[in-house]
Structures are given as C-alpha cells and as structure tokens.
Amino acid sequence: MMPSRTAWTAMATVFLMAAAAAALCLTGCTAGSAVADNPEGVQAGGTDEVSRLSERVDLQIFPPDNPWNTDISGYRVHPDSDVFIASIGKDKPLHPDFGGPWQGHPNGIPYVLVKGDQPKVHVSFRYADESDPGPYPIPDNPPIEGGRDSDGDRHLLMLDVDNKMLYELYRVFETDKGWKADSGAIFDLTSNELRPAGWTSADAAGLPIFPGLVRYDEVVEKGEINHALRFTVKRTQRGYILPATHFASHSKDPSLPPMGLRVRLKADYDISGFPKEVQVILRAMILADNGGDWFITGAPDPRWDDDALAALKKVKGGDLEVVYTGPIHKG
Numbered sequence: 001m002m003p004s005r006t007a008w009t010a011m012a013t014v015f016l017m018a019a020a021a022a023a024l025c026l027t028g029c030t031a032g033s034a035v036a037d038n039p040e041g042v043q044a045g046g047t048d049e050v051s052r053l054s055e056r057v058d059l060q061i062f063p064p065d066n067p068w069n070t071d072i073s074g075y076r077v078h079p080d081s082d083v084f085i086a087s088i089g090k091d092k093p094l095h096p097d098f099g100g101p102w103q104g105h106p107n108g109i110p111y112v113l114v115k116g117d118q119p120k121v122h123v124s125f126r127y128a129d130e131s132d133p134g135p136y137p138i139p140d141n142p143p144i145e146g147g148r149d150s151d152g153d154r155h156l157l158m159l160d161v162d163n164k165m166l167y168e169l170y171r172v173f174e175t176d177k178g179w180k181a182d183s184g185a186i187f188d189l190t191s192n193e194l195r196p197a198g199w200t201s202a203d204a205a206g207l208p209i210f211p212g213l214v215r216y217d218e219v220v221e222k223g224e225i226n227h228a229l230r231f232t233v234k235r236t237q238r239g240y241i242l243p244a245t246h247f248a249s250h251s252k253d254p255s256l257p258p259m260g261l262r263v264r265l266k267a268d269y270d271i272s273g274f275p276k277e278v279q280v281i282l283r284a285m286i287l288a289d290n291g292g293d294w295f296i297t298g299a300p301d302p303r304w305d306d307d308a309l310a311a312l313k314k315v316k317g318g319d320l321e322v323v324y325t326g327p328i329h330k331g
Contacts, residue, residue: 055113056217059161059189061210061227066192067243068211068227068286072262072323081322084257088233089293090318096281096309097232097291098214098298106300109155110143111210116162123169123179130199130246132186136167138179144172155202156181157210164189168202168209195245197329203230204289205259206245212286214298219280229281229298232291233257239328247331248290258328261287263320275308282315293317 062068078084098108120135137158145155158167166189171182185201187208195206203209212230219225236249237256244260263285265271271279285296294317298304 055111056221057113057159057161057215059159059164062189063192067325072264072325075262075323075325078261078322078324080254083255084261084322085263085317085320087235087253087255088257088317090316092293092317093313094231094315094317095292095295096214096298096312097295098300099304099306099309100302101300105147105150106143107304108298108300109145109157109209109213110300111157111159111213112139112143113159113161114139116160118158118160121179123172123181123184125180125184126171126182127200131181131184134167134184134186136169136179136184136186155209157202159210166208166210170202194243197245198331200246200248204246204248205240205287207243207260207286207288209288209297212288212297214281214296216299216301216303219277220303223276223280225280225283228262228286229296230288231285231294231296232289233287233293234290236290237328239330241326241328244288252330257287257322259287260325262323262325263287264323265315266319266321269315269319274311274314275305277305277308278311281309281312285320 101107114137118137118139120137123134123136123138125131125133137160138156139158142156142158144150146152154171154173156169156172159165160167166187167184168187169181169184173180183200183202185195185206185208195201200206201208207230209230211227214225214229235251235256236247237251237253237258238247238249239258240247241258241260241262244258247259249256265282265285271282274282281296288297296312
C-alpha cells in the first residue's frame with residue numbers, strides 16, 4: 001500500500017550544505033523540538049564524557065517558516081535534479097551515520113543541553129575571521145563527537161534552553177591554555193537570520209548542525225521528524241544555495257551538488273515495508289557537509305536498533321529527487 005499524501009507531507013528535503021553534508025526533509029517540515037531532561041539516565045560511551053545523550057528538547061528550533069522547517073512538498077523538481085543525483089550516486093544507498101555505541105564511543109554527533117547560567121569560556125579559533133567570538137557555554141566533561149581522544153571532526157554542540165541559543169564548535173580541543181577550535185558559530189533559535197555570505201560555521205555549508213540531527217526522542221518516542229535532516233556527500237561544487245552561506249570546494253563542475261541543495265524522496269516510493277523508525281527517518285533530509293555519499297547524520301543513543309537502521313541502505317540515490325529552492329551563489 002502506498003503512503004497517503006498526508007503522510008508524505010511530513011517528509012523532508014535535503015539541503016546540500018558545507019563541505020558535503022546534507023539533510024533530508026521530504027514535505028511538511030515544521031519546527032523541531034527537544035526537552036531539557038534525561039529521564040532514563042542514558043550513559044555516554046566513556047567515563048570522561050558527559051552522561052547526557054540524545055536528551056529530549058521541548059523547544060522550538062527556529063521559527064516555523066525557517067528553511068529547516070519548510071514544507072517543500074509543492075516545490076518543483078530542480079531542472080538539474082538527475083545530474084546532481086547522478087554525480088552523488090544514484091545506485092549508492094543511504095547510510096545511517098549514527099546509532100548505538102561504536103568501538104566504545106557514541107556513534108553520531110552528540111549534543112548537550114545547558115541552562116542560561118552555565119558559565120561561558122573563551123575559545124580561540126583557527127578561522128577566527130569566520131567564527132563567532134563567543135564566549136561559549138562549555139560544561140564540564142562535554143560530549144565531543146567521537147570521544148575526547150578522537151582525531152575526527154570533534155564537533156561540540158551546546159543548546160542553551162533558557163536563552164534559546166545554539167552554540168556549535170568544529171575540531172574542538174581543551175588545552176593547558178584553554179579551549180581551541182577550528183571554527184565556531186552561534187545561532188539565535190528564535191530568528192531566521194543567516195550567517196554572513198561566504199562564512200562557514202561548525203559545518204562547511206555555514207549551516208547549524210543540531211537542527212538536522214536524527215534524534216531518538218523524535219523517531220522512537222514521538223514517531224515523527226518535523227524538520228530537515230543533515231546528510232553528507234563526498235564531492236560538491238564551488239557554490240551554495242541559501243540558507244547555506246559557504247562552499248567547501250575548488251571545483252566549478254556544474255554537475256556536482258552545491259551546498260544547501262534540498263532533496264526529497266520521490267512520492268511514489270513505497271516505505272510501508274520498512275521498520276517504523278526508518279519510515280520516520282525517510283520523511284526528512286538536508287545536505288550540509290563533505291563526507292560519505294548519502295550519509296545521514298544523527299545523535300548517538302545506546303537505545304538505537306542498529307539492525308533496523310540498516311534498512312535505510314535499501315533506499316538508493318535514484319529514489320530521491322532534488323527540488324528547486326533558489327539560485328546557486330558561486331565563488
């Protein structure tokens with residue numbers, strides 16, 4: 001049985017954002033939410049990591065008319081949709097880049113909720129000219145992507161639930177002289193204001209990361225995702241589509257996707273045979289960074305059913321289509 005039109009209006013599209021990441025939000029994206037509590041005492045993957053993972057968030061994440069929350073079910077298919085999909089890989093599968101613990105560490109990009117009185121600290125930046133100076137409300141033992149010993153992207157996401165502010169850092173380290181990071185960005189969750197044109201963020205496309213995460217509380221507890229989801233691709237062009245503000249490529253190949261590109265699952269694709277949690281995920285996506293092709297980003301949680309999430313790999317790039325959301329800004 002095919003999903004109803006109403007069901008499809010909950011699906012998200014994908015933004016191709018910085019570096020090569022994206023999020024998918026098929027249709028009917030409305031503002032995401034989260035709750036500042038940890039009712040089940042979920043533990044992180046190491047003693048030096050904060051014990052709060054995938055906390056519920058009872059908070060409006062950007063206004064309802066924000067691009068992350070926009071219903072794109074009625075948007076026209078992009079004239080270069082087939083070209084962009086082919087360049088990423090129409091036969092390549094979607095891949096969940098999150099799940100239960102992996103090699104002793106949380107699998108995905110974690111985040112932490114902080115109160116308005118959380119002390120803020122100075123962070124020194126490698127790319128200070130495109131970073132918000134802060135200070136940043138870094139708590140004790142913050143959850144860093146990949147763990148504190150990771151040599152990867154090492155994102156650190158902090159959500160101030162009292163002041164409705166989002167703080168994000170890329171390649172963050174604590175040193176004897178204090179905190180340092182490659183880049184950092186601060187977002188007012190009550191505003192639609194974008195970063196300055198040409199600026200990166202903690203993500204290559206200049207987009208926020210937290211709004212595009214697949215979160216356990218939404219997928220399993222609420223049973224719906226009302227916002228776009230972040231995903232990545234390996235190669236992008238030297239250009240971006242708003243709300244992205246930055247590119248991360250030297251290539252001028254027009255067949256490659258630009259940051260901020262939005263993608264949706266084709267309306268005739270039958271998702272009824274997928275596990276329930278996978279059906280929820282297939283209703284939302286947005287491209288935001290460089291990484292594995294069609295890798296969907298989520299928050300780690302030991303309660304994820306990795307076998308169920310693996311069903312995402314049955315969906316191929318050719319089952320998606322790009323929608324037109326605006327012109328490409330080229331560098």
